[in-house]
Amino acid sequence: MTDRVAYSVKEVARLLGVSRAWLYQCWKRGEGPPRCRVGCRTLIPAQELLEWLDRQSVCAPRGGRR
Secondary structure (H helix, E strand, O other), X not given: OOOOOEEEHHHHHHHHOOOHHHHXXXXXXXXXXXXXXXXXXXXXXXXXXXXXXXXXXXXXXXXXXX
């Protein structure tokens, strides 16, 4: 990432490789990266996005199903 202060929903979706709809569904469930409104725009603060990503970094064990 760059030294941006915040990202748009479209930018975060692209960075994460998910759809905007997926982000909105997460927020509807009370999940997803923190967001704020600035005027009529929804923005995701860069620092909070990084912190949210760190909390999501739970990897499943490798190997096949048994």
